[in-house]
Amino acid sequence: MNYQQPKQLQAVVLDWAGTVVDFGSFAPTQIFVEAFAEFGVEVSLEEARGPMGMGKWDHIRTLCNQPQIAERYRKVFDRLPTDDDVTALYERFMPLQIEKIALHSALIPGALNTIDALRDKGLKIGSCSGYPAVVMEKVVELARHNGYVADHVVATDEVPNGRPHPAQALANVIALGVSDVAACVKVDDTWPGILEGRSAGMWTVALTCSGNALGLTYEQFKALPADQLDSERQRIGKMFEGSRPHYLIDTIVDLPAVIDDINARLARGETPQGC
Template identity: 50%
Template sequence: MSSVQALILDWAGTVVDFGSFAPTSIFVEAFARAYDFPVSLDEARQPMGLGKREHIVALGRLPSVDSRWQARFGHSMSKEEVDHIYRTFMPLQIEAVTRFATPIEGVLPVLTMLRQQGMRVGSCSGYPHQVMEALVPAAAKLGYQPDHWVATDDLKAGGRPGPWMALANVIELGIDGVHRCIKVDDAVPGITEGLNAGMWTVGLAVSGNEFGATRDEYQAMSEAEIAARRAPAQKKLHQAGAHYVIDTLADILPVIADINQRLNKGERP
Protein backbone atom coordinates (compact mmCIF):
# COMPACT_ATOMS: atom_id res chain seq x y z
CA MET A 1 0.00 0.00 0.00
CA SER A 2 1.19 3.48 -0.86
CA SER A 3 1.89 5.78 2.06
CA VAL A 4 1.05 8.68 -0.27
CA GLN A 5 -2.72 8.92 -0.37
CA ALA A 6 -3.41 11.90 -2.62
CA LEU A 7 -2.09 14.13 -5.35
CA ILE A 8 -3.23 17.74 -5.17
CA LEU A 9 -2.84 19.03 -8.70
CA ASP A 10 -2.81 22.42 -10.34
CA TRP A 11 -4.63 22.68 -13.69
CA ALA A 12 -3.03 24.77 -16.47
CA GLY A 13 0.51 23.62 -17.19
CA THR A 14 0.13 20.65 -14.84
CA VAL A 15 -2.70 18.43 -16.07
CA VAL A 16 -4.05 20.41 -19.05
CA ASP A 17 -2.80 23.19 -21.32
CA PHE A 18 0.85 22.35 -22.04
CA GLY A 19 2.80 25.58 -21.61
CA SER A 20 0.05 27.28 -19.59
CA PHE A 21 -1.19 29.49 -22.41
CA ALA A 22 -4.88 29.89 -21.54
CA PRO A 23 -4.21 32.28 -18.64
CA THR A 24 -1.07 34.03 -19.88
CA SER A 25 -2.21 34.90 -23.40
CA ILE A 26 -5.53 36.23 -22.09
CA PHE A 27 -3.80 38.68 -19.73
CA VAL A 28 -2.06 40.15 -22.77
CA GLU A 29 -5.38 40.39 -24.61
CA ALA A 30 -7.27 41.84 -21.63
CA PHE A 31 -4.78 44.69 -21.16
CA ALA A 32 -4.94 45.42 -24.88
CA ARG A 33 -8.74 45.45 -25.00
CA ALA A 34 -9.29 47.35 -21.77
CA TYR A 35 -6.74 50.14 -22.26
CA ASP A 36 -4.98 49.46 -25.57
CA PHE A 37 -1.96 48.82 -23.37
CA PRO A 38 0.74 46.32 -24.39
CA VAL A 39 2.16 43.75 -22.00
CA SER A 40 4.41 40.96 -23.20
CA LEU A 41 3.78 37.26 -22.72
CA ASP A 42 6.96 37.08 -20.62
CA GLU A 43 5.64 39.83 -18.32
CA ALA A 44 2.24 38.12 -18.09
CA ARG A 45 3.93 34.89 -16.98
CA GLN A 46 5.83 36.38 -14.04
CA PRO A 47 3.03 36.38 -11.41
CA MET A 48 1.56 33.07 -12.61
CA GLY A 49 -0.08 30.91 -9.98
CA LEU A 50 -1.80 33.72 -8.12
CA GLY A 51 -5.54 34.31 -8.25
CA LYS A 52 -6.34 36.14 -11.46
CA ARG A 53 -7.29 39.50 -9.95
CA GLU A 54 -4.18 39.33 -7.76
CA HIS A 55 -2.25 38.44 -10.91
CA ILE A 56 -3.41 41.65 -12.61
CA VAL A 57 -2.36 43.67 -9.55
CA ALA A 58 1.07 42.00 -9.50
CA LEU A 59 1.48 42.45 -13.24
CA GLY A 60 0.74 46.17 -12.89
CA ARG A 61 3.41 46.43 -10.18
CA LEU A 62 6.18 44.94 -12.32
CA PRO A 63 8.72 47.76 -12.78
CA SER A 64 8.63 47.43 -16.57
CA VAL A 65 4.82 47.58 -16.69
CA ASP A 66 4.47 50.25 -14.01
CA SER A 67 6.93 52.60 -15.72
CA ARG A 68 5.08 52.31 -19.03
CA TRP A 69 1.72 52.74 -17.28
CA GLN A 70 2.89 55.88 -15.49
CA ALA A 71 4.33 57.28 -18.72
CA ARG A 72 0.99 56.69 -20.44
CA PHE A 73 -1.52 57.57 -17.72
CA GLY A 74 0.46 59.67 -15.23
CA HIS A 75 -0.03 57.31 -12.27
CA SER A 76 0.41 53.70 -11.20
CA MET A 77 -2.46 51.35 -11.92
CA SER A 78 -5.47 52.13 -9.73
CA LYS A 79 -7.99 49.75 -8.14
CA GLU A 80 -10.61 50.95 -10.61
CA GLU A 81 -8.31 50.19 -13.52
CA VAL A 82 -7.53 46.76 -12.10
CA ASP A 83 -11.27 46.11 -11.78
CA HIS A 84 -11.88 47.14 -15.39
CA ILE A 85 -9.10 44.88 -16.68
CA TYR A 86 -10.48 42.01 -14.58
CA ARG A 87 -13.99 42.52 -15.96
CA THR A 88 -12.53 42.50 -19.46
CA PHE A 89 -10.43 39.44 -18.66
CA MET A 90 -13.18 37.18 -17.29
CA PRO A 91 -15.27 36.45 -20.42
CA LEU A 92 -12.11 36.07 -22.48
CA GLN A 93 -10.70 33.60 -19.95
CA ILE A 94 -13.90 31.55 -19.75
CA GLU A 95 -13.87 31.12 -23.52
CA ALA A 96 -10.14 30.38 -23.65
CA VAL A 97 -10.05 27.57 -21.07
CA THR A 98 -12.40 25.43 -23.14
CA ARG A 99 -9.87 25.67 -26.01
CA PHE A 100 -6.95 24.74 -23.74
CA ALA A 101 -8.53 21.84 -21.84
CA THR A 102 -6.60 19.04 -23.56
CA PRO A 103 -4.74 16.84 -21.04
CA ILE A 104 -0.97 16.89 -21.27
CA GLU A 105 0.45 13.84 -23.03
CA GLY A 106 1.04 10.84 -20.77
CA VAL A 107 -0.78 12.26 -17.75
CA LEU A 108 -4.10 10.43 -17.95
CA PRO A 109 -2.62 6.88 -18.06
CA VAL A 110 -0.50 7.67 -14.98
CA LEU A 111 -3.49 9.03 -13.07
CA THR A 112 -5.59 6.02 -14.05
CA MET A 113 -2.90 3.67 -12.76
CA LEU A 114 -2.58 5.54 -9.48
CA ARG A 115 -6.33 5.63 -8.94
CA GLN A 116 -6.52 1.89 -9.49
CA GLN A 117 -4.04 1.65 -6.59
CA GLY A 118 -6.32 3.75 -4.38
CA MET A 119 -4.74 7.18 -4.87
CA ARG A 120 -7.10 10.16 -4.64
CA VAL A 121 -6.78 13.10 -7.02
CA GLY A 122 -7.57 16.55 -5.69
CA SER A 123 -7.05 19.83 -7.49
CA CYS A 124 -6.96 23.58 -7.06
CA SER A 125 -6.39 26.52 -9.34
CA GLY A 126 -5.68 30.19 -9.63
CA TYR A 127 -8.79 30.36 -11.79
CA PRO A 128 -11.94 31.78 -10.16
CA HIS A 129 -15.03 29.58 -9.77
CA GLN A 130 -16.76 30.98 -12.84
CA VAL A 131 -13.83 29.95 -15.04
CA MET A 132 -13.56 26.52 -13.41
CA GLU A 133 -17.22 25.90 -14.18
CA ALA A 134 -16.26 26.09 -17.86
CA LEU A 135 -12.93 24.25 -17.61
CA VAL A 136 -14.01 21.26 -15.48
CA PRO A 137 -16.65 19.89 -17.91
CA ALA A 138 -14.44 20.64 -20.91
CA ALA A 139 -11.60 18.62 -19.38
CA ALA A 140 -14.03 15.85 -18.36
CA LYS A 141 -15.07 15.41 -21.99
CA LEU A 142 -11.40 14.85 -22.78
CA GLY A 143 -10.90 12.31 -19.99
CA TYR A 144 -9.82 14.24 -16.89
CA GLN A 145 -12.03 14.32 -13.80
CA PRO A 146 -10.38 14.95 -10.42
CA ASP A 147 -12.09 13.71 -7.29
CA HIS A 148 -12.42 17.30 -6.05
CA TRP A 149 -11.60 20.80 -7.21
CA VAL A 150 -11.31 24.18 -5.50
CA ALA A 151 -11.21 27.58 -7.20
CA THR A 152 -9.20 30.52 -5.92
CA ASP A 153 -12.30 32.45 -4.81
CA ASP A 154 -14.13 29.51 -3.19
CA LEU A 155 -12.70 30.07 0.28
CA LYS A 156 -12.97 33.11 2.53
CA ALA A 157 -9.34 32.69 3.57
CA GLY A 158 -8.18 33.24 -0.01
CA GLY A 159 -5.99 31.48 -2.52
CA ARG A 160 -2.28 30.98 -3.15
CA PRO A 161 0.30 31.20 -1.77
CA GLY A 162 -1.73 30.35 1.33
CA PRO A 163 -2.42 26.66 2.09
CA TRP A 164 -6.21 26.82 2.16
CA MET A 165 -7.19 25.38 -1.23
CA ALA A 166 -4.82 22.45 -0.76
CA LEU A 167 -6.13 21.84 2.75
CA ALA A 168 -9.73 22.01 1.57
CA ASN A 169 -8.90 19.04 -0.67
CA VAL A 170 -7.45 17.13 2.29
CA ILE A 171 -10.69 17.60 4.20
CA GLU A 172 -12.98 16.74 1.28
CA LEU A 173 -10.98 13.66 0.27
CA GLY A 174 -10.64 12.39 3.84
CA ILE A 175 -6.84 12.17 3.81
CA ASP A 176 -5.50 11.31 7.27
CA GLY A 177 -2.34 13.42 7.15
CA VAL A 178 -1.04 16.30 5.06
CA HIS A 179 2.32 14.52 4.86
CA ARG A 180 0.55 11.85 2.77
CA CYS A 181 -0.20 14.41 0.04
CA ILE A 182 1.89 15.63 -2.87
CA LYS A 183 1.20 19.10 -4.25
CA VAL A 184 2.15 19.32 -7.94
CA ASP A 185 2.43 22.69 -9.69
CA ASP A 186 4.28 24.48 -12.46
CA ALA A 187 4.52 27.88 -10.73
CA VAL A 188 6.15 29.24 -7.58
CA PRO A 189 2.94 30.29 -5.73
CA GLY A 190 1.64 26.73 -6.10
CA ILE A 191 4.84 25.28 -4.66
CA THR A 192 4.61 27.71 -1.74
CA GLU A 193 0.98 26.69 -1.28
CA GLY A 194 2.00 23.06 -0.89
CA LEU A 195 4.81 23.88 1.51
CA ASN A 196 2.51 26.03 3.62
CA ALA A 197 0.07 23.12 3.73
CA GLY A 198 2.78 20.75 5.02
CA MET A 199 2.85 18.63 1.86
CA TRP A 200 5.53 17.21 -0.36
CA THR A 201 5.89 19.47 -3.39
CA VAL A 202 6.77 18.65 -6.98
CA GLY A 203 7.55 21.32 -9.56
CA LEU A 204 7.10 20.85 -13.30
CA ALA A 205 9.92 22.30 -15.35
CA VAL A 206 8.79 21.64 -18.94
CA SER A 207 5.00 21.37 -19.25
CA GLY A 208 4.19 24.64 -17.54
CA ASN A 209 4.61 28.33 -17.11
CA GLU A 210 8.37 28.48 -16.47
CA PHE A 211 9.31 26.66 -19.69
CA GLY A 212 6.56 28.50 -21.58
CA ALA A 213 6.40 26.58 -24.86
CA THR A 214 3.59 24.80 -26.66
CA ARG A 215 3.81 21.04 -27.07
CA ASP A 216 4.62 21.47 -30.77
CA GLU A 217 7.34 24.02 -30.01
CA TYR A 218 8.81 21.71 -27.39
CA GLN A 219 8.86 18.73 -29.72
CA ALA A 220 10.61 20.78 -32.41
CA MET A 221 13.44 21.85 -30.07
CA SER A 222 16.89 20.33 -30.04
CA GLU A 223 18.14 18.68 -26.87
CA ALA A 224 20.40 21.69 -26.32
CA GLU A 225 17.46 24.10 -26.58
CA ILE A 226 15.40 22.01 -24.18
CA ALA A 227 18.25 21.86 -21.67
CA ALA A 228 18.80 25.63 -21.91
CA ARG A 229 15.14 26.36 -21.14
CA ARG A 230 14.72 23.58 -18.58
CA ALA A 231 17.66 24.64 -16.40
CA PRO A 232 16.33 28.04 -15.26
CA ALA A 233 12.87 26.56 -14.72
CA GLN A 234 14.33 23.82 -12.53
CA LYS A 235 16.41 26.35 -10.61
CA LYS A 236 13.44 28.64 -9.94
CA LEU A 237 11.22 25.79 -8.71
CA HIS A 238 13.97 24.33 -6.52
CA GLN A 239 14.68 27.77 -5.06
CA ALA A 240 10.97 28.04 -4.25
CA GLY A 241 11.40 24.94 -2.09
CA ALA A 242 10.12 22.14 -4.33
CA HIS A 243 11.21 18.78 -2.94
CA TYR A 244 11.39 17.38 -6.47
CA VAL A 245 11.36 18.88 -9.97
CA ILE A 246 10.39 16.77 -12.99
CA ASP A 247 9.51 17.61 -16.59
CA THR A 248 5.80 16.75 -16.59
CA LEU A 249 3.24 15.06 -14.36
CA ALA A 250 3.64 11.95 -16.50
CA ASP A 251 7.07 11.51 -14.85
CA ILE A 252 5.80 11.36 -11.26
CA LEU A 253 5.79 7.60 -10.57
CA PRO A 254 9.45 7.41 -9.43
CA VAL A 255 8.87 10.44 -7.21
CA ILE A 256 5.93 8.76 -5.49
CA ALA A 257 8.01 5.63 -4.97
CA ASP A 258 10.81 7.68 -3.39
CA ILE A 259 8.40 9.60 -1.14
CA ASN A 260 6.83 6.31 -0.03
CA GLN A 261 10.26 5.07 1.02
CA ARG A 262 10.96 8.30 2.90
CA LEU A 263 7.59 8.18 4.66
CA ASN A 264 8.16 4.59 5.67
CA LYS A 265 11.44 5.67 7.27
CA GLY A 266 9.58 8.29 9.28
CA GLU A 267 10.57 11.32 7.17
CA ARG A 268 8.16 14.21 6.74
CA PRO A 269 8.12 17.09 4.23
Protein backbone atom coordinates (compact mmCIF):
# COMPACT_ATOMS: atom_id res chain seq x y z
CA MET A 1 0.00 0.00 0.00
CA ASN A 2 1.29 3.46 -0.91
CA TYR A 3 1.10 6.58 1.23
CA GLN A 4 -1.78 8.83 0.22
CA GLN A 5 -1.28 12.45 1.18
CA PRO A 6 -4.47 14.14 2.45
CA LYS A 7 -6.15 16.44 -0.05
CA GLN A 8 -8.08 18.51 2.47
CA LEU A 9 -8.15 19.36 6.14
CA GLN A 10 -10.03 17.22 8.63
CA ALA A 11 -9.63 19.05 11.95
CA VAL A 12 -8.65 22.28 13.67
CA VAL A 13 -7.05 22.17 17.13
CA LEU A 14 -7.81 25.41 18.93
CA ASP A 15 -6.16 26.91 21.97
CA TRP A 16 -8.50 28.44 24.57
CA ALA A 17 -7.44 31.69 26.32
CA GLY A 18 -6.54 34.33 23.76
CA THR A 19 -7.82 32.18 20.91
CA VAL A 20 -11.51 31.36 21.54
CA VAL A 21 -12.12 32.96 24.95
CA ASP A 22 -10.59 35.77 27.03
CA PHE A 23 -9.52 38.38 24.47
CA GLY A 24 -6.07 39.56 25.56
CA SER A 25 -5.46 36.41 27.63
CA PHE A 26 -5.87 38.12 30.99
CA ALA A 27 -7.09 35.20 33.13
CA PRO A 28 -3.78 33.36 33.49
CA THR A 29 -1.42 36.33 33.40
CA GLN A 30 -3.08 38.44 36.09
CA ILE A 31 -3.27 35.46 38.45
CA PHE A 32 0.48 34.83 38.14
CA VAL A 33 1.05 38.41 39.29
CA GLU A 34 -1.32 37.93 42.24
CA ALA A 35 0.11 34.55 43.26
CA PHE A 36 3.69 35.88 43.39
CA ALA A 37 2.49 38.98 45.26
CA GLU A 38 1.06 36.79 48.03
CA PHE A 39 4.62 35.54 48.57
CA GLY A 40 5.91 39.12 48.67
CA VAL A 41 7.56 38.87 45.24
CA GLU A 42 6.76 41.42 42.57
CA VAL A 43 6.19 40.16 39.02
CA SER A 44 4.93 42.52 36.34
CA LEU A 45 2.15 41.63 33.91
CA GLU A 46 4.66 41.86 31.06
CA GLU A 47 7.02 39.43 32.81
CA ALA A 48 4.13 37.06 33.55
CA ARG A 49 3.20 36.98 29.87
CA GLY A 50 6.66 35.84 28.74
CA PRO A 51 6.31 32.02 29.01
CA MET A 52 2.58 31.99 28.24
CA GLY A 53 1.38 28.80 26.59
CA MET A 54 3.37 26.45 28.81
CA GLY A 55 1.79 24.31 31.50
CA LYS A 56 1.33 26.44 34.60
CA TRP A 57 3.93 24.73 36.83
CA ASP A 58 6.49 25.01 34.01
CA HIS A 59 5.41 28.63 33.49
CA ILE A 60 6.13 29.45 37.15
CA ARG A 61 9.46 27.58 37.02
CA THR A 62 10.45 29.58 33.94
CA LEU A 63 9.53 32.84 35.66
CA CYS A 64 11.56 31.84 38.71
CA ASN A 65 14.54 31.09 36.47
CA GLN A 66 14.61 34.68 35.22
CA PRO A 67 17.50 36.41 37.03
CA GLN A 68 15.58 39.52 38.04
CA ILE A 69 12.67 37.52 39.50
CA ALA A 70 15.01 35.03 41.19
CA GLU A 71 16.83 37.96 42.82
CA ARG A 72 13.55 39.44 44.12
CA TYR A 73 12.69 36.02 45.55
CA ARG A 74 16.13 35.76 47.20
CA LYS A 75 15.68 39.15 48.88
CA VAL A 76 12.45 37.95 50.48
CA PHE A 77 13.42 34.36 51.40
CA ASP A 78 17.25 34.55 51.49
CA ARG A 79 17.50 31.77 48.88
CA LEU A 80 16.83 31.22 45.21
CA PRO A 81 13.50 29.52 44.40
CA THR A 82 13.66 25.72 44.40
CA ASP A 83 11.23 23.31 42.76
CA ASP A 84 9.47 23.03 46.13
CA ASP A 85 9.03 26.80 46.12
CA VAL A 86 7.65 26.61 42.58
CA THR A 87 5.17 23.98 43.75
CA ALA A 88 4.11 26.22 46.64
CA LEU A 89 3.50 29.09 44.20
CA TYR A 90 1.61 26.74 41.89
CA GLU A 91 -0.58 25.52 44.74
CA ARG A 92 -1.50 29.12 45.53
CA PHE A 93 -1.99 29.96 41.86
CA MET A 94 -4.49 27.15 41.27
CA PRO A 95 -7.31 28.18 43.65
CA LEU A 96 -6.91 31.80 42.58
CA GLN A 97 -7.21 30.73 38.94
CA ILE A 98 -10.32 28.64 39.58
CA GLU A 99 -11.87 31.41 41.67
CA LYS A 100 -11.36 34.14 39.08
CA ILE A 101 -11.54 32.31 35.73
CA ALA A 102 -15.13 33.43 35.18
CA LEU A 103 -14.01 37.07 35.14
CA HIS A 104 -12.30 36.44 31.80
CA SER A 105 -14.52 33.78 30.23
CA ALA A 106 -16.23 35.75 27.46
CA LEU A 107 -15.96 34.33 23.95
CA ILE A 108 -13.81 36.33 21.55
CA PRO A 109 -16.08 38.38 19.25
CA GLY A 110 -16.90 36.40 16.12
CA ALA A 111 -15.58 33.10 17.50
CA LEU A 112 -18.91 31.25 17.44
CA ASN A 113 -19.68 32.24 13.84
CA THR A 114 -16.17 31.25 12.81
CA ILE A 115 -16.42 27.84 14.47
CA ASP A 116 -19.79 27.27 12.81
CA ALA A 117 -18.13 28.12 9.47
CA LEU A 118 -15.35 25.60 10.17
CA ARG A 119 -17.89 22.89 10.94
CA ASP A 120 -19.70 23.75 7.71
CA LYS A 121 -16.43 22.99 5.92
CA GLY A 122 -16.52 19.52 7.49
CA LEU A 123 -13.86 20.15 10.11
CA LYS A 124 -13.78 18.61 13.57
CA ILE A 125 -12.91 20.96 16.43
CA GLY A 126 -10.23 19.79 18.83
CA SER A 127 -8.79 21.90 21.62
CA CYS A 128 -6.01 22.07 24.18
CA SER A 129 -4.66 24.50 26.75
CA GLY A 130 -1.87 25.25 29.17
CA TYR A 131 -4.49 24.96 31.92
CA PRO A 132 -4.59 21.77 34.02
CA ALA A 133 -7.75 19.64 33.98
CA VAL A 134 -9.26 21.14 37.15
CA VAL A 135 -9.21 24.60 35.55
CA MET A 136 -10.21 23.34 32.11
CA GLU A 137 -13.34 21.80 33.62
CA LYS A 138 -14.45 25.29 34.66
CA VAL A 139 -13.36 26.90 31.37
CA VAL A 140 -15.29 24.30 29.35
CA GLU A 141 -18.38 24.73 31.52
CA LEU A 142 -18.35 28.51 31.06
CA ALA A 143 -17.80 28.18 27.30
CA ARG A 144 -20.69 25.73 27.00
CA HIS A 145 -22.92 28.25 28.76
CA ASN A 146 -21.85 30.79 26.13
CA GLY A 147 -22.54 28.41 23.22
CA TYR A 148 -19.14 26.86 22.46
CA VAL A 149 -18.55 23.12 22.74
CA ALA A 150 -15.37 21.60 21.28
CA ASP A 151 -15.37 18.02 20.01
CA HIS A 152 -12.43 17.18 22.26
CA VAL A 153 -10.47 18.88 25.06
CA VAL A 154 -6.97 18.02 26.31
CA ALA A 155 -5.56 19.70 29.43
CA THR A 156 -1.84 20.07 29.99
CA ASP A 157 -1.71 17.56 32.88
CA GLU A 158 -3.48 14.86 30.84
CA VAL A 159 -0.36 14.12 28.79
CA PRO A 160 3.23 13.23 29.78
CA ASN A 161 4.62 16.55 28.51
CA GLY A 162 2.80 19.79 27.83
CA ARG A 163 3.72 22.50 25.36
CA PRO A 164 5.95 22.98 23.46
CA HIS A 165 5.89 19.19 23.19
CA PRO A 166 3.35 17.82 20.66
CA ALA A 167 1.47 15.48 23.01
CA GLN A 168 -1.72 17.52 23.47
CA ALA A 169 -2.12 18.18 19.76
CA LEU A 170 -1.49 14.51 18.96
CA ALA A 171 -3.98 13.41 21.64
CA ASN A 172 -6.59 15.38 19.68
CA VAL A 173 -5.58 13.63 16.45
CA ILE A 174 -6.16 10.25 18.08
CA ALA A 175 -9.43 11.17 19.78
CA LEU A 176 -10.90 12.81 16.68
CA GLY A 177 -9.96 9.92 14.38
CA VAL A 178 -7.89 12.09 12.04
CA SER A 179 -6.08 10.02 9.42
CA ASP A 180 -3.00 12.23 8.97
CA VAL A 181 -1.44 15.06 10.99
CA ALA A 182 -1.02 16.99 7.73
CA ALA A 183 -4.82 17.26 7.69
CA CYS A 184 -4.79 19.26 10.95
CA VAL A 185 -4.31 22.92 11.80
CA LYS A 186 -3.11 24.13 15.22
CA VAL A 187 -4.28 27.65 16.12
CA ASP A 188 -2.67 29.45 19.05
CA ASP A 189 -1.69 32.87 20.39
CA THR A 190 1.64 31.77 21.96
CA TRP A 191 4.96 30.49 20.66
CA PRO A 192 4.84 27.27 22.77
CA GLY A 193 1.46 26.52 21.20
CA ILE A 194 2.82 27.07 17.69
CA LEU A 195 5.85 24.89 18.45
CA GLU A 196 3.42 22.25 19.72
CA GLY A 197 1.66 22.22 16.35
CA ARG A 198 4.89 22.33 14.39
CA SER A 199 6.33 19.42 16.40
CA ALA A 200 3.12 17.46 15.77
CA GLY A 201 3.53 17.92 12.00
CA MET A 202 0.48 20.17 11.61
CA TRP A 203 -0.22 23.41 9.82
CA THR A 204 0.06 26.26 12.30
CA VAL A 205 -1.73 29.61 12.60
CA ALA A 206 -0.51 32.25 15.06
CA LEU A 207 -2.90 34.89 16.37
CA THR A 208 -1.30 38.31 16.68
CA CYS A 209 -4.02 40.51 18.19
CA SER A 210 -6.47 38.49 20.32
CA GLY A 211 -4.02 36.91 22.69
CA ASN A 212 -1.03 37.16 24.94
CA ALA A 213 1.34 38.96 22.57
CA LEU A 214 -0.74 42.12 22.15
CA GLY A 215 -2.31 41.82 25.61
CA LEU A 216 -5.16 44.27 25.09
CA THR A 217 -8.90 44.06 25.60
CA TYR A 218 -11.07 43.87 22.48
CA GLU A 219 -12.09 47.48 22.94
CA GLN A 220 -8.48 48.62 23.23
CA PHE A 221 -7.54 46.58 20.15
CA LYS A 222 -10.33 48.13 18.08
CA ALA A 223 -9.34 51.62 19.24
CA LEU A 224 -5.70 51.32 18.13
CA PRO A 225 -4.76 53.74 15.33
CA ALA A 226 -3.93 51.94 12.07
CA ASP A 227 -0.23 52.83 12.14
CA GLN A 228 0.16 51.65 15.73
CA LEU A 229 -1.67 48.39 14.94
CA ASP A 230 0.64 47.77 11.98
CA SER A 231 3.65 48.38 14.22
CA GLU A 232 2.30 45.93 16.81
CA ARG A 233 1.71 43.30 14.12
CA GLN A 234 5.33 43.63 13.01
CA ARG A 235 6.60 43.37 16.59
CA ILE A 236 4.51 40.31 17.31
CA GLY A 237 5.44 38.71 14.00
CA LYS A 238 9.09 38.90 15.04
CA MET A 239 8.21 37.26 18.37
CA PHE A 240 6.76 34.30 16.49
CA GLU A 241 9.60 33.93 13.98
CA GLY A 242 11.45 31.25 15.91
CA SER A 243 8.38 29.01 16.15
CA ARG A 244 7.79 29.31 12.37
CA PRO A 245 4.00 29.57 12.07
CA HIS A 246 2.66 28.96 8.59
CA TYR A 247 0.23 31.87 8.93
CA LEU A 248 -0.20 35.01 11.04
CA ILE A 249 -3.69 36.46 11.46
CA ASP A 250 -5.27 39.00 13.82
CA THR A 251 -8.01 36.85 15.42
CA ILE A 252 -9.93 33.63 14.90
CA VAL A 253 -12.36 35.58 12.68
CA ASP A 254 -9.71 35.50 9.94
CA LEU A 255 -9.30 31.70 10.12
CA PRO A 256 -11.80 30.49 7.47
CA ALA A 257 -9.85 32.18 4.66
CA VAL A 258 -6.68 30.47 5.90
CA ILE A 259 -8.47 27.10 5.89
CA ASP A 260 -9.42 27.61 2.25
CA ASP A 261 -5.82 28.48 1.39
CA ILE A 262 -4.44 25.40 3.18
CA ASN A 263 -6.95 23.17 1.40
CA ALA A 264 -5.75 24.60 -1.92
CA ARG A 265 -2.15 23.91 -0.95
CA LEU A 266 -2.95 20.34 0.09
CA ALA A 267 -4.68 19.82 -3.26
CA ARG A 268 -1.46 20.97 -4.96
CA GLY A 269 0.53 18.40 -3.01
CA GLU A 270 2.06 20.71 -0.39
CA THR A 271 2.58 19.54 3.19
CA PRO A 272 3.07 21.44 6.46
CA GLN A 273 6.39 19.68 7.07
CA GLY A 274 7.74 21.00 3.78
CA CYS A 275 6.97 24.65 4.52
